[in-house]
Amino acid sequence: MxxxxxxxxxxxxxxxxxxxxxxxxxxxxxxxxxxxxxxxxxxxxxxxxxxxxxxxxxxxxxxxxxxxxxxxxxxxxxxxxxxxxxxxxxxxxxxIAEAAFHMATLISTRFSIVTTLGRTGIIAEHLLENYGFRHHCRRVRAAEIPVLDLEENGSVAMSRIIDECRRARDEDSIGAIVLGCGGMADLTGAIANEVGLPVIEGVTxxxxxxxxxxxxxxxxxxxxxxxxxxxxxxxxxxxxxxxxxxxx
Amino acid sequence: MxxxxxxxxxxxxxxxxxxxxxxxxxxxxxxxxxxxxxxxxxxxxxxxxxxxxxxxxxxxxxxxxxxxxxxxxxxxxxxxxxxxxxxxxxxxxxxIAEAAFHMATLISTRFSIVTTLGRTGIIAEHLLENYGFRHHCRRVRAAEIPVLDLEENGSVAMSRIIDECRRARDEDSIGAIVLGCGGMADLTGAIANEVGLPVIEGVTxxxxxxxxxxxxxxxxxxxxxxxxxxxxxxxxxxxxxxxxxxxx
Amino acid sequence: MxxxxxxxxxxxxxxxxxxxxxxxxxxxxxxxxxxxxxxxxxxxxxxxxxxxxxxxxxxxxxxxxxxxxxxxxxxxxxxxxxxxxxxxxxxxxxxIAEAAFHMATLISTRFSIVTTLGRTGIIAEHLLENYGFRHHCRRVRAAEIPVLDLEENGSVAMSRIIDECRRARDEDSIGAIVLGCGGMADLTGAIANEVGLPVIEGVTxxxxxxxxxxxxxxxxxxxxxxxxxxxxxxxxxxxxxxxxxxxx
Amino acid sequence: MxxxxxxxxxxxxxxxxxxxxxxxxxxxxxxxxxxxxxxxxxxxxxxxxxxxxxxxxxxxxxxxxxxxxxxxxxxxxxxxxxxxxxxxxxxxxxxIAEAAFHMATLISTRFSIVTTLGRTGIIAEHLLENYGFRHHCRRVRAAEIPVLDLEENGSVAMSRIIDECRRARDEDSIGAIVLGCGGMADLTGAIANEVGLPVIEGVTxxxxxxxxxxxxxxxxxxxxxxxxxxxxxxxxxxxxxxxxxxxx
Amino acid sequence: MxxxxxxxxxxxxxxxxxxxxxxxxxxxxxxxxxxxxxxxxxxxxxxxxxxxxxxxxxxxxxxxxxxxxxxxxxxxxxxxxxxxxxxxxxxxxxxIAEAAFHMATLISTRFSIVTTLGRTGIIAEHLLENYGFRHHCRRVRAAEIPVLDLEENGSVAMSRIIDECRRARDEDSIGAIVLGCGGMADLTGAIANEVGLPVIEGVTxxxxxxxxxxxxxxxxxxxxxxxxxxxxxxxxxxxxxxxxxxxx
Amino acid sequence: MxxxxxxxxxxxxxxxxxxxxxxxxxxxxxxxxxxxxxxxxxxxxxxxxxxxxxxxxxxxxxxxxxxxxxxxxxxxxxxxxxxxxxxxxxxxxxxIAEAAFHMATLISTRFSIVTTLGRTGIIAEHLLENYGFRHHCRRVRAAEIPVLDLEENGSVAMSRIIDECRRARDEDSIGAIVLGCGGMADLTGAIANEVGLPVIEGVTxxxxxxxxxxxxxxxxxxxxxxxxxxxxxxxxxxxxxxxxxxxx
Missing domain, CATH: 3.40.50.12500 (Rossmann fold)
Structure with missing residues (x-):
């Protein structure tokens, strides 16, 4: 195919x-x-x-x-x-948002989203509502990094994302984290290693x-x-x- | 202004x-x-x-x-x-969809929507969900007329819309009807006269x-x-x- | 009229x-x-x-x-x-509660309420549910001032309301604030100036x-x-x- | 007590x-x-x-x-x-409404309400929402009898209520019926006998x-x-x- | 009986x-x-x-x-x-979970649950959803004590439960607390005395x-x-x- | 694997x-x-x-x-x-229920379920609620055939399922049908051919x-x-x- x-x-x-x-x-x-x-x-x-x-x-x-x-x-x-x-x-x-949500609910009961900018959180919230996953997502979190920083300023961005993922893990009573940006597609493995719970990325x-x-x-x-x-x-x-x- | x-x-x-x-x-x-x-x-x-x-x-x-x-x-x-x-x-x-929904809830407790084509009903449903009015709308109904028939074939379209509005009135336990197309903006008064309950149109x-x-x-x-x-x-x-x- | x-x-x-x-x-x-x-x-x-x-x-x-x-x-x-x-x-x-909620959703995606006493919060919650705005309101907050303090003890009341509005702005991921008491009708402008985001009052x-x-x-x-x-x-x-x- | x-x-x-x-x-x-x-x-x-x-x-x-x-x-x-x-x-x-709803959910998974006048249905709907039973109630039905007919015109009222209860039983995929009026408190046993599924009345x-x-x-x-x-x-x-x- | x-x-x-x-x-x-x-x-x-x-x-x-x-x-x-x-x-x-939820909503508008282990919280959440009480429960809290500690290590368990109940009372805007374990059936009175708001236990x-x-x-x-x-x-x-x- | x-x-x-x-x-x-x-x-x-x-x-x-x-x-x-x-x-x-629901929402906006016995419908309803798909499913329908009839009485069962699927297609405003029993796993293709819209079976x-x-x-x-x-x-x-x- x-x-x-x-x-x-x-x-x-x-x-x-x-x-x-x-x-x-x-x-x-x-x-x-x-x-x-x-x-x-x-x-x-x-x-x-x-x-x-x-x-x-x-x-x-x-x-x-x-x-x-x-x-x-x-x-x-x-x-x-x-x-x-x-x-x-x-x-x-x-x-990729819907894909990540579906996958997250297959391997955990509750997840949080870690996205780039806080202002895009409402877009994720609306999708969660329309797709039916509002109650499966504990929290939409933002690392407050512009999308293109993922390309141009990778290590700083990476570190802020990992920090936010750790907070999600420790505070949100979740079983998995969904990464909220296609530009994070290459970071999934590294983040999962650092954070120690399943990390789901939408492209894959x-x-x-x-x-x-x-x-x-x-x-x-x-x-x-x-x-x-x-x-x-x-x-x-x-x-x-x-x-x-x-x-x- | x-x-x-x-x-x-x-x-x-x-x-x-x-x-x-x-x-x-x-x-x-x-x-x-x-x-x-x-x-x-x-x-x-x-x-x-x-x-x-x-x-x-x-x-x-x-x-x-x-x-x-x-x-x-x-x-x-x-x-x-x-x-x-x-x-x-x-x-x-x-x-105009949101406007009509807001108005409808100010003058009635439950309303139905009468729109053009059945296939656009899902768009209205998604809006109702995002705006918070899912439970205020009893039913999304379609007269099954293409939008441009409202321009080109007015009297037939009008009659089908009125028929559907009457069914809504008689079957849906509602207090008001929302017209589901901007192209119906000129028909509101006439429909309301025929149907006998408040008819709300979004442009106005x-x-x-x-x-x-x-x-x-x-x-x-x-x-x-x-x-x-x-x-x-x-x-x-x-x-x-x-x-x-x-x-x- | x-x-x-x-x-x-x-x-x-x-x-x-x-x-x-x-x-x-x-x-x-x-x-x-x-x-x-x-x-x-x-x-x-x-x-x-x-x-x-x-x-x-x-x-x-x-x-x-x-x-x-x-x-x-x-x-x-x-x-x-x-x-x-x-x-x-x-x-x-x-x-005025419903009016404020409707207005808030027309200019923002999420709002918080700042009301007088915490014990009246449940009344606002029930209204949000019945009107369909439960998910549009992030939080119901109280300045913990009795209603008549707005008449008799204006400046203290004002200052507590502004403090609570600032907390709402900084913590709630909102775009607007709804004032939860008719007695605040004269304060809207002043509060909005202090807080720097749209403040909606129900009477108006x-x-x-x-x-x-x-x-x-x-x-x-x-x-x-x-x-x-x-x-x-x-x-x-x-x-x-x-x-x-x-x-x- | x-x-x-x-x-x-x-x-x-x-x-x-x-x-x-x-x-x-x-x-x-x-x-x-x-x-x-x-x-x-x-x-x-x-x-x-x-x-x-x-x-x-x-x-x-x-x-x-x-x-x-x-x-x-x-x-x-x-x-x-x-x-x-x-x-x-x-x-x-x-x-008595809340009491009947609670009881109904303890003995069945879904129930319908049979009330007096259709216009009071919205009151029941709002209560169902506030109490959390919206999805447990399949349908609010009305026998379309004024409340005082229960006093003055008992046998006709009774027969219309039983008819509506039978329709609820046959069409609504329910396990129990809730009677929606305090004035029906004396009819419960007789209705249950006629209808053949649990009938719940709020006063008791x-x-x-x-x-x-x-x-x-x-x-x-x-x-x-x-x-x-x-x-x-x-x-x-x-x-x-x-x-x-x-x-x- | x-x-x-x-x-x-x-x-x-x-x-x-x-x-x-x-x-x-x-x-x-x-x-x-x-x-x-x-x-x-x-x-x-x-x-x-x-x-x-x-x-x-x-x-x-x-x-x-x-x-x-x-x-x-x-x-x-x-x-x-x-x-x-x-x-x-x-x-x-x-x-006993459903019983406690029903009772809690009859005497308060909002309650929190204090249970044993955090991992069982999701079970309570699913029950709240199915029973219709999701919005009546503010928060599911855990004292993080294994169930059998209630038998074997009563005073330590008791003290942790009371601490968590106090936090619920002070932070959750509730009117009642639901104890989330059958093993707490004998503690209700003592906890209620310490905490000062109604404490509901499911067995009773x-x-x-x-x-x-x-x-x-x-x-x-x-x-x-x-x-x-x-x-x-x-x-x-x-x-x-x-x-x-x-x-x- | x-x-x-x-x-x-x-x-x-x-x-x-x-x-x-x-x-x-x-x-x-x-x-x-x-x-x-x-x-x-x-x-x-x-x-x-x-x-x-x-x-x-x-x-x-x-x-x-x-x-x-x-x-x-x-x-x-x-x-x-x-x-x-x-x-x-x-x-x-x-x-297989959750799998079918997920798949159905990826290829359509609304689906209906056709299951075996009406009495199992409530199980499907509870799953839809817990998984988040309540509003994606228009209706749970039953062909009223015992599960083992699928083994022992295949052609009669098949014909009743197809009839019910056709009713779902014609009456429910859906884009897909979910088959509600693992025992129908071998019938999917045949049913889809007869009914003419996507039919989703959970095992596969x-x-x-x-x-x-x-x-x-x-x-x-x-x-x-x-x-x-x-x-x-x-x-x-x-x-x-x-x-x-x-x-x-």
Whole structure:
């Protein structure tokens, strides 16, 4: 199967890192390609960044459909464009926040999230509510580091994340920690070693869930509310989306 | 005050209709301008349409900021881009779904929604959950008419909406009905006359809520999670959004 | 329109203050009268005080109906008698707790409440649950000052409220603060200046919401569960309520 | 122990009936007196009736305190004045709605309510929410009979209640039925015989719960939010409530 | 009536203590017998201990059915085997966790739980959710003492429990404390004296609730989901359960 | 990896069928062994059957631990013994109900369950609540066929299940159906063909989720509430469980 990991931001170093993390856990038969939109924010740290990035995510799915991609991962912790992306394809589309939450509840009864900036906490809270995991998550914590510091200022960022993870472990009555940013995909092992309880990262979790769905012969339901969008006219810069019809 | 009603789709007839509906309820001191994105879907009937339309909504807010707009209404029942729009301005931004829900709970204990297509029901359900009104809404009903039929095929659409509203009244143990589409903004009175219980429409509701917030000297909180986005680089077609900083 | 603000307690200084606060935000066309019951508690700080005060609130609404009042505000943070008051009239009736909650969610994603006495916190909690805002409110805080201290001991009370608001701002991950007592209606501006994030007060919020409902041509639904009470006999001191029938 | 059953309405026939029902289940050591306010509605079928009746309920509790009553039952299915009544005494105070809900969950996993008028359903719904039983109750059903028909028109009322109970049994996937009116206290056995699944009535349930609390040496907590109200001035017709202080 | 208190663990000292506590509150007409399984864990401090103990509980209920027991109490705070036990009998079966929660909500608006080991907190949380009391419980606290320390090391255990109860009282905004272990049944009075707010213990609470259900002529519903299990074959060590049919 | 599928009942034909279904979806590197307890019910259709079966499930996990099993699946839709099983091992343990729910939410927004007997519906409801999926499941439906009819009376059972699935599809506004019994593991494809929307079966779903967890290098958290049980004495027939200590 061909699994496409879409980094919703346009920082290619992060795309590469995310692709590598994904490949480390991919099954033998899984070919993993990592892409990013050509247009959009270099990092995603607000509802605004997310809304803009969703366009790129959706275009990447449309591209993927022409390339017979079998499953998609949206590699930003806010799962930008997830529902819309699912409408565009019969393939499964997995967000890394949802993937991490699902995995966390399979190996623990309660978890905390450690994310980058406090202001993105509300995005995680809204996702927890919509996905049904509000009561499984004890606390959303922030290390207060901008996303790109993970690229440019790795060791300082790492140390602040580990500190916050330790506080979560000691104060939150949890069994696992969820890392709240796709840019932390390469840090999981090191953090887990330092902190001493399971640490779950969404990119890798999403890869395995996507493989699981495909392995069951399942894909996004095209019956009901995730059916292909009704073809229609789009105007102006989005005209190319007009009359979009299912490719398969 | 200058209130801008943003029609998130690009059908100018609908923009005009929405603008008129808004002006009918605007207070004497409220100047209302209705706009629409130059690019995007001609109607919004899916998560995909919504995600694309959000870009246009956000650009309209950025434009509004340069024109000293005092309040914004997002006139599509899915409230596309609402949280992101709020980040861009000190002015209040009101979605028409949220506005209708708030109004409905002020005059009744339980309401039902009558929307266009069944497939958009899940969007309304998710909003109800996030806004806190899940238990106040008895049922999300669909008349199963495409949005643009409201423009092109008005009398048939009208009759199907009224039929569904009557069923809601008779079967749902409710005190009010919420109309689930900005394109129904001109039908409210006629439907209410036929159905005989309060019928709430979001465009007009949002205008009054926006006036209320401004009248209190309040605006979108810039403290915490709706603060202005951190300025950053955007690439490609979105480069013009780079380094965006609060204009006021 | 004629808007009546009902102070549910019988302290006329507070009625005057609340009336002034209401008038400061009333629209040009809104005539605001402030009243209070002739019988009842001088302040409301318990379920018991609330239950007794509800009688006065309802009598004030009945009086208002004879005077063609167009909208009512119940100016105590427990919203005493709200549902019952709505049954008595076609006009909208807005409680100040509910009004403040609605406003807070329009300009922020999460808020905290700062109220007078800790023992009234449970009243606010129950309202949050019934109105749907449980998860929007991070915390109910108390400055531990009796209500009438706001009248008699203003500067000390003020300083304790500001201290508690600052703690809310610094510890609660919120975007706005709701003041939990009608007696704080005159303090909003000063507190907001000191605290530096939006501060929402219910009396003024309710005035604007009442204007909004009336401006839409809406009123309390008389269909279903807020219909006029069935006329019936009342005995003893409540005999005058017998056979009560809608005046309009 | 002396248990006082307070009928919140002023129909003495109903008070007598409720008292008899209570005595039928009272333990040997339980002396049961049934009272009613001297002033208030003859039946309770709306939020308005409830709010007025609460005054009488509270006065009856104050009277009871002077008579060394050991436990109180509030015998109207809306539990009018329950929280306020608890503030006035160290004795337990049990509402018949809450009592019936508690009992129902001890003998079944899901129940339905059969009440008198549809318009009172919302009162039951709000209680279910506040007490935590929303998901234990499948459905609130109404036989659409006015409360006093239970007194005056017994056999017709009985037959409609039984019909509705049968529909609940056959359609709702339940294990028990809760009767939603104190006026049905004498019908429980007959209905249960006809319907063939456990039928729970609140007056009797509340008597046994009150005995249970007293039997444990417990009473209403006077620590925290149900503490005695702060003594204060009441004006006008309620002046006699001024300076109210705990009698024991 | 004959009430059987089943201690789900096999420590006879604890069975004796629980039996005594039960008898102290039993009504004159209530004969109380305390039993324990002949096989199972000596204490219950994990999901595993609970699952094994459930077998013993169910066997005790089957034994009780042959001895015409009228009501059962399951005296471990996790309520092990509760739903299954209810299927086996027309008699009421009450768990001590559920009993304590019910009682706590009748005398206070919010409570905290003080249990033995932190690891069992999740069991209490799951029960709170299923029973509907999630929002009534402020916090689940642990004194971090193994269950059998209550037998062997009483004074140290007692002192740690009292310390934790005091913290609950001072920090949690509660009106009552629930003791989270059947082994604390003899400590209730002493703790309440030290802590100064109502302390609720489940064994005694369950005895009174069981008496209440029996006193109403009610028992576990045999209609629907708690009906007797369909008779069927069991194999191996559980063969004696084959073809189990209702004894009465 | 070695994945053990535990059929909690003792019907070997069902164990064989479940094993085959599991192997059909297992990855190349996954060795799948299917086992069943030597003692317990031949089918699981009640809380009682479930409670007894849990012992066998736990013994199978203990056996598996000695055989270096890498992951476990509990193949009964009530997930009997799931939390307890997780305490016994560092390996992941996946229940088939939870697995099916997780999968369903990854490919649709709302699903319904079609199970065997109506009386087991409450078990599914409780699981949905504890796992967080209450609002994702529209309805729990029963074909009203005993579990063993799936073995002995296949074509009639099949036809009733398909009928119920069609009703779910047509009436429930869903995107997917979850089959609510391990005994349906071989029917999934055929049902999906007949019904025309995704049909999810738990055994296969759980296999893929178990592979996913192992593929991430994760296992059941041994930090906090799923830690190994404290070693202790067990008496009588369960004496062999005494002093149980982690084998790895």
């Amino acid at each position: 061909h699994l496409r990991v879409i980094n919703p931001n346009t920082t290619s170093a992060m795309t590469a890192k995310i692709g590598e993390a994904a490949r480390r856990v991919g099954a033998p038969g899984t070919r993993i390609s990592a892409t990013q939109p050509d247009s959009g924010p270099v990092s995603i740290e607000s509802h605004f960044d997310e809304a803009i990035s969703a366009v790129g995510v959706l275009e990447e799915v449309l591209t993927g459909e022409r390339e017979d991609v079998d499953a998609y991962v949206i590699a930003c912790f806010g799962d930008p464009g997830l529902m819309a992306a699912r409408e565009l394809t019969r393939a499964p589309v997995i967000g 979790a999403a890869v395995k869930l996507a493989e699981a769905v495909v392995g069951l012969g399942l894909g996004t339901s095209k019956y009901g509310d995730l059916a292909f969008p009704r073809p229609k006219a789009f105007t102006g810069r989005f005209e190319r989306l007009s009359g979009l019809a299912p490719s398969r | 200058h209130l801008r009603v943003i029609n998130p789709n690009t059908t100018s007839a609908m923009t005009a209709k929405i603008g008129e509906a808004a002006r009918r309820v605007g207070a004497p001191g409220t100047r209302i301008s209705a706009t629409q994105p130059d690019s995007g879907p001609v109607s919004i009937e899916s998560h995909f349409d919504e995600a694309i339309s959000a870009v246009g909504v956000l650009e309209e807010v950025l434009t509004g900021e340069r024109e000293d707009v005092d309040a914004y209404v997002i006139a599509c029942f899915g409230d596309p881009g609402l949280m992101a729009a709020r980040e861009l301005t000190r002015a209040p931004v009101i979605g 509701a949002a205008v009054k809520l926006a006036e209320a917030v401004v009248g209190l000297g309040l605006g979108t909180s810039k403290y915490g999670d709706l603060a202005f986005p951190r300025p950053k680089a955007f690439t490609g077609r979105f480069e013009r959004l780079s380094g965006l900083a609060p204009s006021r | 004629h808007l009546r603000v009902i102070n549910p307690n019988t302290t006329s200084a507070m009625t005057a203050k609340i009336g002034e606060a209401a008038r400061r935000v009333g629209a040009p066309g809104t005539r605001i009268s402030a009243t209070q019951p002739d019988s009842g508690p001088v302040s409301i700080e318990s379920h018991f005080d609330e239950a007794i005060s509800a009688v006065g609130v309802l009598e004030e609404v009945l009086t208002g109906e004879r005077e063609d009042v167009d909208a009512y505000v119940i100016a105590c943070f427990g919203d005493p008698g709200l549902m019952a008051a709505r049954e008595l009239t076609r006009a909208p009736v807005i409680g 919020a309710a005035v604007k919401l009442a204007e909004a409902v009336v401006g839409l041509g809406l009123g309390t639904s008389k269909y279903g569960d807020l219909a006029f009470p069935r006329p019936k006999a009342f005995t003893g001191r409540f005999e005058r309520l017998s056979g009560l029938a809608p005046s309009r | 002396h248990l006082r059953v307070i009928n919140p309405n002023t129909t003495s026939a109903m008070t007598a009936k409720i008292g008899e029902a209570a005595r039928r289940v009272g333990a040997p050591g339980t002396r049961i007196s049934a009272t009613q306010p001297d002033s208030g509605p003859v039946s309770i079928e709306s939020h308005f009736d409830e709010a007025i009746s609460a005054v009488g309920v509270l006065e009856e509790v104050l009277t009871g305190e002077r008579e060394d009553v050991d436990a109180y039952v509030i015998a109207c299915f809306g539990d009018p004045g329950l929280m306020a009544a608890r503030e006035l005494t160290r004795a337990p105070v049990i509402g 349930a509340a008597v046994k719960l009150a005995e249970a609390v007293v039997g444990l040496g417990l009473g209403t907590s006077k620590y925290g939010d149900l503490a005695f109200p702060r003594p204060k001035a009441f004006t006008g017709r309620f002046e006699r409530l001024s300076g109210l202080a705990p009698s024991r | 004959h009430l059987r208190v089943i201690n789900p663990n096999t420590t006879s000292a604890m069975t004796a203590k629980i039996g005594e506590a039960a008898r102290r509150v039993g009504a004159p007409g209530t004969r109380i017998s305390a039993t324990q399984p002949d096989s199972g864990p000596v204490s219950i401090e994990s999901h595993f201990d609970e699952a094994i103990s459930a077998v013993g509980v169910l066997e005790e209920v089957l034994t009780g059915e042959r001895e015409d027991v009228d009501a059962y109490v399951i005296a471990c705070f996790g309520d092990p085997g509760l739903m299954a036990a209810r299927e086996l009998t027309r008699a009421p079966v009450i768990g 609470a369950a005895v009174k609730l069981a008496e209440a259900v029996v006193g109403l002529g009610l028992g576990t519903s045999k209609y629907g989901d708690l009906a007797f299990p369909r008779p069927k074959a069991f194999t191996g060590r559980f063969e004696r359960l084959s073809g189990l049919a209702p004894s009465r | 070695h994945l053990r599928v535990i059929n909690p009942n003792t019907t070997s034909a069902m164990t064989a069928k479940i094993g085959e279904a599991a192997r059909r979806v297992g990855a190349p590197g996954t060795r799948i062994s299917a086992t069943q307890p030597d003692s317990g019910p031949v089918s699981i259709e009640s809380h009682f059957d479930e409670a007894i079966s849990a012992v066998g499930v736990l013994e199978e996990v203990l056996t598996g631990e000695r055989e270096d099993v890498d992951a476990y699946v509990i193949a009964c839709f009530g997930d009997p013994g799931l939390m307890a099983a997780r305490e016994l091992t560092r390996a992941p343990v996946i229940g 779903a759980a296999v893929k989720l178990a592979e996913a967890v192992v593929g991430l290098g994760l296992g059941t958290s041994k930090y906090g509430d799923l830690a190994f049980p404290r070693p202790k004495a067990f008496t009588g027939r369960f004496e062999r469980l005494s002093g149980l200590a982690p084998s790895r």
